[in-house]
Amino acid sequence: MIQLLIIYYFPGLVLHNPIWGGDETGRFLAASVSFxxxxxxxxxxxxxxxxQGVPVGQEEAGLVLGMTKRQIFFKVTLLQMIKRIVPPMSNEIITLVKDTSLARIIALQEIIWAGQAFMKGSQGISGAIWPLFFTAIYYLIFNGILTVLLGQLEKKLSYFE
Amino acid sequence: MAILEVEHIRKSFEHTEILKDISFSLEKGQVVSIIGSSGSGKTTLLRCLNFLERPDTGIIRANGETLFDSDNPTTQQESEIRKKRLHFGLVFQSFHLFPQYTALENVMLAKQLLAKEQPDYRARKTEILAEIKEQAESLLIQMGLSQRMNNYPHQLSGGQCQRVAIARALALQPDILCFDEPTSALDPELTGEVLKVIRELADQNTTMIIVTHEMAFARDVANHVIFMDDGHILEQGTPTQIFEHPSEERTRQFLSRFTQG
Incomplete structure (x- = not known):
């Protein structure tokens, strides 16, 4: 959150050069850069x-077989590395989706902002919790899809150990 | 002419000297087994031969060609080392098969990549690839793995993995095949099947250097035995000489458990 604030306000407040501009596009750019x-x-x-998790022996085996470092990386190490990073990557990607709600701190109209706008009645409805409830459903569906896709990728890579 | 000559190899890590002046030579078709206690430098010696470690001093010659000379920087160029490695094959203690490839693909991979460097690769691509596949298959059949070609390493037993690893090393037709304790990670039953394969290779006059703790095997399969202790070659000679009439006290001591048993 601090990063969002600094990246958005620093150019304007300290350097007197508000590169992001004050409109929605500028806020979106600043938020994107921060994330x-x-x-x-x-x-x-x-x-x-x-x-680093790929055993050194894999590289040595490649070297002994007369492969170049580049061949070893692309033909041997890379796929093993991808297999290793899919689970932690899935976590981060899902966290990223949820973290987008932080962007409201620089008044970017992200999803919760939109939900709250409905609650406040600016769109003609007011006093209900339901708009916020539906934002939760949105996060749930979005992350649900991601979980399924990343799970499939993990499964696809499980043909070797 | 000696297929391999090693002269005055020394190697230190930090302040510990692992190899202290190692010299030996090897004739074509000869099988040398290197025995000695753990930490005596056997593995390091093999790693030096395969250019996984760089010796501090010394000369390595194969087929009369100087592969490494610590006094001659041109023999140490990174770009040349890759080709020089092809004189040697190395079979590791813990196999190091590539897990994402099947047994057959493991054997073919290096050869396929090397084939791309041939000038006529584009023109004869299908032909070359078929040759490689045929060769890999016959190697795996020779290793007794005809039923296992399309299995992934995790579906194979340790002994089968090690036999795939041997086939993989043989696929590049190295002048000298090195084994680094090929059976140390296996149980006695699986050890047997791997040793059988190595013995067959010895019968076909494959030049081999075998580092092993299987004393009976070292004695039977080798025509030359090297006993290493604390970075030195303490004693070398024919198996009968080393195992039955060791001249050094240290060798006797090391072999005492084996000869008693």
Whole structure:
């Protein structure tokens, strides 16, 4: 959340150069950049762990068979690494979906914002909890689909150990 | 002419000297077994021969060609090392098969990748690939795995995995096949089937270096035995010489459990 705030406000407040602009597009860009930076860190850490998790013996076996480092990476290491990183990646991707709700801190109209707008009656309905309830359903469905897809990928890779 | 000559190899890790002046040579068709206690440098020696470790000093020659000379930097170029490795095959203690490929694919992979470097690869692609497949299949049949070609490594027993690994190493037709304790990860029954395969290879005059703790096997299969202790070659000679009339006290001590049993 702090990253969102800093990335959105820092250029304007400190550098006097509000590169994001004040409209919805600007907010969306700022939010995207924040999430990309933040999750790139988590993901690269997962990738690193995945590559390191492949036993050294695999590379040595490749070397002894006269393969180049590039061949070893693409033909031997890569698929084993992908298999290793699918479960932690699934977690992160699902967390990312849920984390998009943080973007409301810079007044980006994300899904909960929209739900609340309905609750406040700005669209003609008011006082009901149901709009918020339906945002929850939205998260549930979206993450449900992701879980199924990632589960299928995991299953597809389970032909080897 | 010796197929392999090793002269004055030394290798240290940090401050521990693992190999202290190792020299030996090997004739074509000869089977050498290297015995000795754990930590005596046997594995490191094999890894040096396969360029997985770089010796600090020394010379390695195969078929008269100098593969490595610590005084000659041109023999140490990274780009050349890959080709030089092809003189040697290495079978690991823990197999290191590629888990995402079937037994057959494991045997074919390296050869397929090498074939891409042939100048006529594009023109004769199907032909070359068929040859590779045929060769891999016959190797696996030779290893007694005709029923197992399309199984993945996790569906195979340790002994079967190790036989696939041997076929994989043989597929590249190395001059010298090295075994690094090929049976240490196997139970006695599976050990038997792997040793049988190695013995067959010895009968076909495959040049081999076998690091092993299977003393009876080392004695039977080898025409030359090297006893290593603490980074030195303490003693070497024919199996009869080493096993029945060891001249060094340390060798006697090491073999005492085996000869008593």
């Amino acid at each position: 990309i930076l933040n999750y790139a860190c988590y993901f690269s850490e997962i990738y690193r762990g995945g590559i």
